[in-house]
Amino acid sequence: MKKKMKTNLFYGLLLLPALVLFVLFFIIPVAQSTWLSFTDSFGMKSTYHFIGLDNYKEALRDLSFRKTIGATSKYALISVVVGNILSLILALILDSKLRLKNSLRAVFFIPNIMSLLVVGYIWNFVYTSVFPDVLEGLGMKSFAILGSKTLVIPALAIVGIWNAAGYYMVIYIAALQGISEDLIEAAKIDGAGTLRLLFNIRLPLIASTVFTCLILSIAAHMKVFELPYTMTSGGPVGESTTMVYKIYTTAFNANRNGYASAQSIIMFIIIAAITLILNYIMKKREEKL
Amino acid sequence: MKMRKGIALLICLVLIVISAAGCGKTSGTEEKNNKETADNTGKETNTDKKVKLEILSLKTEEGPKKAFEEMFKGFQKDHPNVEFDIQSMTSDELKTTLRARAASEEMPDIITWMKEVEPEYLADLSGESFIQNLNADSVTAANAIYDKGTYAMPVDNGYIGLYYNKDVLTANGLEVPKTVTELKKACETLKANGITPFASSLSDLSVPYMSLIALFSETVFGANPDWSTQRDAGEVSIQEDSNWKAAFDLHKEFVYDYSDRDAAYNQTYDDCAALLANGKVAFYGNGSWALSGIRDVKQDANIGLMAFPISDNEKDAKLLCFPDTSLSICAGSKNADVAKEFLAYVASADAGKIWSENVKVSSTVTGVNVDYDPIATDINYYLTNNLFTPYGDRVLRSVFTDKLWEIYSYYMLGEYDWNTLAKELDNAWDIAMKAQ
Numbered sequence: 149m150k151k152k153m154k155t156n157l158f159y160g161l162l163l164l165p166a167l168v169l170f171v172l173f174f175i176i177p178v179a180q181s182t183w184l185s186f187t188d189s190f191g192m193k194s195t196y197h198f199i200g201l202d203n204y205k206e207a208l209r210d211l212s213f214r215k216t217i218g219a220t221s222k223y224a225l226i227s228v229v230v231g232n233i234l235s236l237i238l239a240l241i242l243d244s245k246l247r248l249k250n251s252l253r254a255v256f257f258i259p260n261i262m263s264l265l266v267v268g269y270i271w272n273f274v275y276t277s278v279f280p281d282v283l284e285g286l287g288m289k290s291f292a293i294l295g296s297k298t299l300v301i302p303a304l305a306i307v308g309i310w311n312a313a314g315y316y317m318v319i320y321i322a323a324l325q326g327i328s329e330d331l332i333e334a335a336k337i338d339g340a341g342t343l344r345l346l347f348n349i350r351l352p353l354i355a356s357t358v359f360t361c362l363i364l365s366i367a368a369h370m371k372v373f374e375l376p377y378t379m380t381s382g383g384p385v386g387e388s389t390t391m392v393y394k395i396y397t398t399a400f401n402a403n404r405n406g407y408a409s410a411q412s413i414i415m416f417i418i419i420a421a422i423t424l425i426l427n428y429i430m431k432k433r434e435e436k437l
Numbered sequence: 438m439k440m441r442k443g444i445a446l447l448i449c450l451v452l453i454v455i456s457a458a459g460c461g462k463t464s465g466t467e468e469k470n471n472k473e474t475a476d477n478t479g480k481e482t483n484t485d486k487k488v489k490l491e492i493l494s495l496k497t498e499e500g501p502k503k504a505f506e507e508m509f510k511g512f513q514k515d516h517p518n519v520e521f522d523i524q525s526m527t528s529d530e531l532k533t534t535l536r537a538r539a540a541s542e543e544m545p546d547i548i549t550w551m552k553e554v555e556p557e558y559l560a561d562l563s564g565e566s567f568i569q570n571l572n573a574d575s576v577t578a579a580n581a582i583y584d585k586g587t588y589a590m591p592v593d594n595g596y597i598g599l600y601y602n603k604d605v606l607t608a609n610g611l612e613v614p615k616t617v618t619e620l621k622k623a624c625e626t627l628k629a630n631g632i633t634p635f636a637s638s639l640s641d642l643s644v645p646y647m648s649l650i651a652l653f654s655e656t657v658f659g660a661n662p663d664w665s666t667q668r669d670a671g672e673v674s675i676q677e678d679s680n681w682k683a684a685f686d687l688h689k690e691f692v693y694d695y696s697d698r699d700a701a702y703n704q705t706y707d708d709c710a711a712l713l714a715n716g717k718v719a720f721y722g723n724g725s726w727a728l729s730g731i732r733d734v735k736q737d738a739n740i741g742l743m744a745f746p747i748s749d750n751e752k753d754a755k756l757l758c759f760p761d762t763s764l765s766i767c768a769g770s771k772n773a774d775v776a777k778e779f780l781a782y783v784a785s786a787d788a789g790k791i792w793s794e795n796v797k798v799s800s801t802v803t804g805v806n807v808d809y810d811p812i813a814t815d816i817n818y819y820l821t822n823n824l825f826t827p828y829g830d831r832v833l834r835s836v837f838t839d840k841l842w843e844i845y846s847y848y849m850l851g852e853y854d855w856n857t858l859a860k861e862l863d864n865a866w867d868i869a870m871k872a873q
Contacts, residue, residue, distance in 0.1 A: 190872050191835070192539050192555045206868075211861075212843060276640060276703040292702030295639055381642055384702075385852040386843065400532060402839035403553055404872055 185410035191403035203410035213411060215386055216394040217418070219301060223390060224369040226305035227312070231369075232361055235313045239320030240346070253321070257314035264311060268378030271307045275379070294380050300388045304375045312368065316361045323357035324350060359430040363423050370419050391415045488775050491545040492523040495531045496762060496796075500729055504795035511791065512782045519775055546770040547779070550589040550763035552582055553835060559588040560766040560773060567781035575801040578827035579760035588765055590780055593798040595725040595761025596742070596816060597651040597829060603739040605632060605719040613743060615751035617687070624695045627719050636709040636721040637696035642846055644706055648692045648722030648745070649845055650829045653684035654757040655747050658828035665832065669870060676859040685848050685858070687747060692722055693849045706730070714738040725761060725798050728810060732797075742815040744824065755826045756819035760801065836872050840865035 185203055189196035207213050238256055242249045259267065272294075280290035293303050327350060335349050351358070373392040376382050382389035382397075395415065399408035496502065502525060509521045526534065532553050538544050539558055548554065562568055563586055568576060571591060579591040601613060606623070609630050614620040624634040638644040657664050657680045667673045675681045696718075697704075704712075710730035713721040715738075721727070722745065731738055744754040764783060766776045782788055789802030797809045799816065807813075819825045830838050844861055847853040853861075 188872060191553050192536055192558060194539075194555075194557065272640075280703055290699070292639075292699065295702030380640075382843075383642060383846060384639070385847045385850050389843075397839060397843070400529060401842065402836045404836060407872075 181409045182413060184406050185413050187406045189405040196406065203407045206407065207410050207414055212386060213394060216389050216391045219388060220370055220390045222301050223305050223372060224366060226302060227308040227369040228362060228365045231309040231312055231365055232316060234309060235316035236320050238313060238317040239324055243321055243324040256317055259311050260315040264374035265378055267307060267311050268375050272379045275303060295384050297384055297387045300380060300384065304379065304388055307375055308369060308372060312365065316365060319357060319361055323354040327353050355433065356430065359426060363426050366422055367419055487518050487520060488772050489520045489522055490547060490772055490776055490779060492521060492547045493531055493534060493545045494523055494525045494549045495528045495551065496549060497525045497527060498729060500796045504792045507791045508783060508788050511787055512779055516778065542769060544767035544769050546767060546772050546776045548765050548767060550765045552831060556583060556586060556588050558768050560768050561586040561588060562590055563587045565777065567784040570784040570803055571801045572803055575760045579763045581832045589763035591760030591801045592762045592764060592783060592792055593796060593800055594758055595798060597647050597724040597757045598742045599745050600713055600721045600723065601741050601743060602713055602716050602719055603741055605716045613741065614746060616749045617746045618749050620691065620746050624691065633697045633718045634695040634720055635692055636712040636718040637692055637701050638704045638706060638709055639701040640704065641706045644709055644723065645692050645849065646842060646845060647724055649684065649688045651722060651757045652688050652745050653681060654826050654829045655745060655755050656680040656684040659755040659826040662828060668866060675862045681859065682855055683747065689849050710734055713740065728797055740812065742812045744819060755824050757829050758820060758825040759827045759829050759831060761798065834869035836869035837865045
C-alpha cells in the first residue's frame with residue numbers, strides 16, 4: 149500500500165511541471181477572463197468593479213453583437229460544409245494511383261502553411277483588382293464583390309476554404325489509407341462499383357474522421373478574425389463582422405475589457421455547445437455500429 | 438532504478454523552478470538595471486552618466502521619424518550623455534503594447550499621447566515652464582478630455598478638411614465653392630463633364646470617416662463648443678439635434694453620393710490621394726497626414742484646402758484644427774527629469790521648426806511659422822480669422838467613437854434611417870459615460 153502511494157506520488161511529481169504550465173498559461177487566464185466578464189474593467193484603468201451579469205445582459209440585447217453571431221454562423225456553415233466536401237474529394241483523388249499525387253498533395257497543402265493575414269491581403273488584391281479586371285476583360289460589368297451584402301460572406305468563405313482545404317485533405321488521406329485493401333478488394337470482387345465503394349465502404353469506415361474534421365473545422369472557422377480584419381473591416385454595414393472581430397473592436401477600440409470578455413465567454417459557450425452536440429451524434433452513431 | 442527516479446524528480450523540480458522564475462515580475466538583472474537607471478535621475482548624474490530615454494511613438498511615417506532623429510541630435514548637443522530608443526508603431530499596436538507594459542509596470546519614459554492612456558499612467562506637466570512656449574489654445578484643446586491637469590504636450594496642429602484640385606476646378610470653369618449651394622453646383626457641373634467630384638473609399642472606411650469627423654466638428658461643436666458637457670448633463674441629445682443630422686446628411690449627399698460608388702470598394706486610402714493629385718477628382722476629404730501621400734504622387738499638384746461648407750453662409754464653415762501629435766511623460770519614468778528636459782527642448786523654436794519642416798504641419802511653438810506647403814496659406818486663413826474648431830473625435834469617449842465608427846456607414850449606405858442611427862449613438866454615449 150505504502151509502495152503504491154509512493155509510486156503515485158512519483159508519477160504525480162512527474163506530471164507537476166506540465167500541470168504548473170497548464171495552470172499558469174491556461175487555467176489562470178481563462179479564470180481571469182471569466183472574472184473580468186463580470187466586471188466593468190475598462191482600458192488601462194487599474195480599478196474595476198463587479199457588475200454581475202450586466203455585460204451578458206447587454207450582449208444579448210446588443211443588436212450588433214447578435215448580428216455577428218449570424219454572420220459567423222453563416223461563414224462557418226459554408227466553410228465547414230463546402231470545405232470538408234472539397235477536402236474529401238481532393239483526398240479521394242490523391243489517394244488514387246495518380247502519377248503526381250505527392251507533388252499535388254504538397255501544392256494543396258501550401259495555402260495552409262501561410263498566415264491567414266497574408267492570405268487575406270492576397271485575396272483582397274484578387275477581389276479588388278484581379279476580379280474586376282477579369283470581368284471587364286470578359287466584357288461584363290465589374291462589381292465590388294466585397295461590397296455586396298449577400299456575397300461578402302461567401303467571398304470570405306472561399307478564402308477560408310482555400311486556406312484550410314489542404315489541412316483537412318491530409319487528415320482524410322491518412323484515414324483513407326488506413327482502410328484495409330482486403331476490404332476494398334473483397335467489395336470489388338462482389339461487384340461494387342466506384343460509387344458503391346465510396347458510399348458503402350470508404351465513407352462509413354472514415355466516419356469518425358469526418359466527425360473529427362467537422363469539429364475541428366467548426367471550431368476553427370467560428371473563430372475567424374484575420375479575413376474580415378484584412379479584407380472588409382467587418383463591412384459592408386457589418387455583414388462580415390464576425391464574433392472574434394467584434395470582440396477585438398470591443399476590447400481594443402472601445403476599450404471595454406469586461407464587455408469583450410463576456411462576448412468571448414458567450415462565443416465559447418456557442419462553440420462548446422456545437423461541439424458537444426456533434427460529439428453526442430458521433431457517439432450515438434458508434435453505439436449503433 | 439532509485440538513481441533514475443532521483444534524476445527524474447530533480448529534472449521536475451528544475452522545470453518547476455524555471456516556470457515559476459519566468460513568471461516573476463522582476464528578474465535580478467532587471468532590478469540591477471532599474472537601480473542603475475534610478476541612479477541616473479539625480480541632477481548630478483544627468484550630465485555624467487549615460488541615460489537612455491525610451492520613446493514609444495505612433496508616428497510611423499517617414500517625416501515624423503526624420504523629425505525625431507533631428508531633434509535627438511539637437512538635444513544631444515547639450516546632453517551628450519543622453520541616448521534615445523524610439524519605437525514607432527501603429528496606434529493599435531501602441532495601445533496593445535502600452536496595456537501590456539502598464540500591467541507589468543514597465544511603461545516607457547515618453548509616449549506619443551493617446552486618449553486611451555489613463556492619466557494615472559501619465560505625469561502632470563502643469564506648471565512646467567516650457568508649456569508656456571506653446572500656443573495656449575492648443576494646450577487646452579490637447580487636454581480637453583481631462584477635468585484638470587496637463588498630461589499632453591501638443592507638438593503640432595493637425596487639421597481635417599476638404600482638399601481640392603485647383604486645376605480641375607479651373608478647367609471646368611468653377612470657383613472654389615464657399616457654400617453648400619456652390620458645392621452642389623460644382624459637383625453637378627463636374628459630374629456633367631464626366632469628372633467624379635469626390636474621391637472616396639469603401640474598402641478603407643477610415644477615408645469617408647475623416648470627412649464625417651470634419652463635418653460634425655463644424656455643425657455640432659463649431660456651433661456649440663459645450664455640446665459634450667450638455668449631453669453629459671442630459672440637456673441635449675443626438676436624436677433631437679438637427680446639427681448631428683445635418684453632418685450625416687451632408688456626408689451622405691457629398692462624400693458618398695458624389696464619389697464613384699462602384700469603384701469605391703476597390704479603392705484604398707493611397708488611391709484616393711492619387712486621384713486628387715492626378716486631377717481625376719476635384720475634392721477629397723481627409724486630414725493633414727494625407728498631404729504627404731498627395732505630394733508623393735505629384736509634388737507640384739495644384740491643390741488647396743478648405744473647410745467643408747455646411748450652409749449657405751460661408752462664415753459657418755470652420756476648419757477642424759486640433760492638436761495632432763502630443764507627447765506625454767509616463768508617470769513611472771525613472772528618467773523623468775531628463776524626459777522633461779527633452780520636452781523643454783521640443784517646445785523650443787529650433788525643435789518646432791524641425792518638426793514643422795519635416796512633418797509638414799504647423800507647429801504649436803509660439804513664433805514658429807514655417808511655410809511647409811502652399812496649403813499652409815489656406816490653413817492660416819482659417820486660423821487667423823478664428824474660423825476653426827478644435828473639437829473632433831479626439832475629445833469624444835472611445836466607447837462612443839467605436840460605435841460611431843461601426844455604424845456611421847450604415848446611414849451612408851441606407852441600412853439605417855436617422856432615428857435608428859441616432860438612437861444607437863445616444864445609447865453608446867450613455868454607455869460610454871458609465872464605462873469611462
